[in-house]
Amino acid sequence: MSRPRSVERLIESFGRLPGIGPKTSERLTYFLLRSEKRVAAELVKAIEDARNSTKVCSQCFNLDEVEPCRVCADETRDRSVVLVVEDPRDVAAFEESGFRGLYHVLQGRVSSLEGIGLDDLTLTALEQRIRDEPPEEIVLATNPDLEGEGTAQLIVERLAETGARLTRIARGIPAGATITQVSKSILSDAVEGRRPLS
Amino acid sequence: MSRPRSVERLIESFGRLPGIGPKTSERLTYFLLRSEKRVAAELVKAIEDARNSTKVCSQCFNLDEVEPCRVCADETRDRSVVLVVEDPRDVAAFEESGFRGLYHVLQGRVSSLEGIGLDDLTLTALEQRIRDEPPEEIVLATNPDLEGEGTAQLIVERLAETGARLTRIARGIPAGATITQVSKSILSDAVEGRRPLS
Secondary structure (H helix, E strand, O other): OOOOOOHHHHHHHHHOOOOOOHHHHHHHHHHHOOOOHHHHHHHHHHHHHHHHOEEEEEOOOOOEEOOHHHHOOOOOOOOEEEEEOHHHHHHHHHHOOOOOOEEEOOOOOOOOOEEEEEHHHOHHHHHHHOOOOOOOOEEEEOOOOOOHHHHHHHHHHHHHHOOOEEOOOOOOOOOOOOOOHHHHOOOOOOOHOOOOOO | OOHHHHHHHHHHHHHHOOOHHHHHHHHHHHHHHHHHHHHHHHHHHHHHHHHHHOOOOOOOOEEEEOOOHHHHHOOOOOOOOOEEEOOOOHHHHHHHHHOOOEEEOOOOOOOOOOOHHHOOOHHHHHHHHHHOOOOOOOEEEEOOOOOHHHHHHHHHHHHHHOOOOOEEOOOOOOOOOOOHHHHHHHHHHHHHOOOOOO
């Protein structure tokens, strides 16, 4: 006897999610089948609610339940600084860190491996924003990895002619870390990015 | 701005699944929100279909879309051997290995840590099966780990008075492994379980 078809299909469905391998997918499937009906029903409802209630902000491309998003609509935010991030998850992270400016979500990063170019991101919309309401500063906050740095560099080139003041988030030793335990490249970033104390 | 509430709720829902930590849960959520509507819709449908179509077999407690399950209903199976397993996933695994007898799914194993005792398993139903249609052999195929071995031992004690012939699946060197690379306990199992060649 092979597995019931509906079970096979659920294993396949979970397996299409990122980072879910065949064993995890099987475990999730049998967990949902074994638990009370309520558990699966709640998950289904949460997926449907999140899909139906969220929309992409037409100004910054963040995800929210209102349009424009609560950040763009908030008149108390500092509209002179726009922080450019790859993903709505990055917005949530910077919000928790206390940033009070505006955002622009690229919806990805340039990746030659995945065939994603600058024009697949929301850069045209960012250029439009700069023309409509020029911010004093645009902080490039893509991830400090190979693709994130590459994306930041390409954006610098693309936005050069807008005359916007571009900055890049700092790389260095993460707060709370021990110098002897971080990598060489973190230490060299920290020395290179040193700042005057007086 | 905190995350939209429907997004928070989906992250929580995924986080209730076994082995899904907060970061994975966040990744799955944003993946579903970012992908085409079809992806989330397919997952929802697969969960609902699997929940609605599968039932627990009243004879062996396996999961199937028919009742009794296809194994129990199959007249060509060898009804003289019943393989006792912890979980429906184990049935799928033994089926792929070519086993052609019947099964009995315990729906778990004894675990003092999780407060699961012998009476929380489907043992009473197994005793009833032995009385109704005594098999020639009952193979205990719980996992060869601490809890699986403990469960097998408790079942041996419980079924002693039924007079059923009980066996345990073999422990030893897994086919394809290299002797120098398997653990000491696997090698001692292999020596202890040695079999005559003539």
